Amino acid sequence: MAEMKKIATRDSYGAALKELGERYDNLIVFDADLAGATKTGTFKKAFPQRHFNCGIAEGNMIAAAAGAAAMGLVPFASSFAMFAAGRAFEQVRNSIGYPHLNVKIGATHGGISVGEDGASHQCCEDFALMRSIPGMVVMSPADDVEARAAVKAAYAYEGPVYLRFGRLAVPVFHDEAGFQFEIGKGEVLQDGSDVAIIANGLLVNEAIEAGKALKEAGISARIINLCTIKPLDEELVLKAAQECGKVITCEEHSVIGGLGEAVCALLSERYPTPVRRIGVNDEFGHSGPAAALLKQFGLSAEHIVEVAKDFCGK
DSSP: OOOOOEEEHHHHHHHHHHHHHHHOTTEEEEESSOHHHHSTHHHHHHOGGGEEEOOSOHHHHHHHHHHHHHTTOEEEEEEEHIIIIIITHHHIIIIIITTTOOOEEEEESBSGGGGGGOTTTOBOOHHHHHHTSTTOEEEOOOSHHHHHHHHHHHHHSSSOEEEEOOSSEEEOOSOGGGOOOOTTOOEEEEOOSSEEEEEOTTHHHHHHHHHHHHHHTTOOEEEEEOOEEESOOHHHHHHHHHHHSOEEEEEEEESSSSHHHHHHHHHHHHSOOOEEEEEEOSSOOOSSOHHHHHHHTTOSHHHHHHHHHHHHTO
């Protein structure tokens, strides 16, 4: 069987911007001196007059994007997640969130898989930061097909959106021909009844592989992809909890404040259910090869299988 194609979702972001730029003249892009890394350089090459390099001044970039949105344009402001969500948090909150402006934040290099760039660049706090801003949509697509669809959905949505993309090339498991994307809606990739495994970003493919291994071990796992962390697909999560009785969440983010806590908050109020959270524990990352770091921090199919077996008592 041929090996599944792998594409980094940051490449998908650049490709989607270019495609949208060909159709919509009001789309403009801001970048903080990282167009080569964020892949907004793809848009810049096609539309140099609509791409603005703000330099290493992320707060100013966000403020400029807010001004552009106030003029009726649709700006995408891009940098690494650590800088777009972290360094520029005040400007995102006060200049975009508070007035509810139509700015899209394209944050690349999220999570541990930034690898050799080390702890200073491995942002595992961005979901928590962006979820805390009223009215902010937060998404973390799982593969190339979903990433491009999420960018297009973000453009069509009226209001602030935070999109997280990865540096590491990941398998493309969606079939573009039959794929439909909607903000706030998840998808069941594999049905099951013993445990529901809810994931986003690059952990979705790991969850898929874990589901295959668990099936061989006699455990029926329902695999759910929740690209949109906020607003959460509450109906899908509640249905999974009610029908499976156990839930595991998987994310390349701190276990504090991200997908796991969003799921736990919902279930604790509406349908108390045992939950295990897989993510980065209360610690910083460190420099190293992305694949090795993901395994070290338990962000792998093998670890999901271990947790599920223990959880299900097998």
